[in-house]
Amino acid sequence: MQVNVSARHGHLKPEDQAIIVEKVEKVRRLFDRINAIEVTVDLEHLDKPSVEINVSAEHSHDFVATTQSTSIIAALDLTIGKVEQQVRKHKEKVTQHKGVGGKHVGGDLPGGDED
Numbered sequence: 466m467q468v469n470v471s472a473r474h475g476h477l478k479p480e481d482q483a484i485i486v487e488k489v490e491k492v493r494r495l496f497d498r499i500n501a502i503e504v505t506v507d508l509e510h511l512d513k514p515s516v517e518i519n520v521s522a523e524h525s526h527d528f529v530a531t532t533q534s535t536s537i538i539a540a541l542d543l544t545i546g547k548v549e550q551q552v553r554k555h556k557e558k559v560t561q562h563k564g565v566g567g568k569h570v571g572g573d574l575p576g577g578d579e580d
Contacts, residue, residue: 468489470486477537492545517530
């Protein structure tokens with residue numbers, strides 16, 4: 466799995482990048498089919514930085530979440546929560562057991578032996 470961290474309108478400290486990668490990699494434990502995670506930190510407004518996470522998984526659409534907060538780490542935590550919720554919901558849909566088909570509903574089969 467590939468994790469890309471980028472910044473708009475500024476630069477991230479290497480310590481912040483390491484924290485971001487460490488926290489975002491935990492999303493992988495929710496769904497095995499995740500291919501890549503892209504994190505974009507927008508530092509245009511220093512008092513309210515925004516974090517966007519884009520998770521790519523095979524055989525599904527991308528999961529995207531964006532949040533603004535008072536600090537980069539706070540925004541990251543809120544955004545990770547949103548993405549995790551999307552991934553959980555998708556995994557539940559994919560792994561949900563399918564119901565019984567229409568041909569198995571009902572007691573008698575047509576054309577069967579009658580006594």
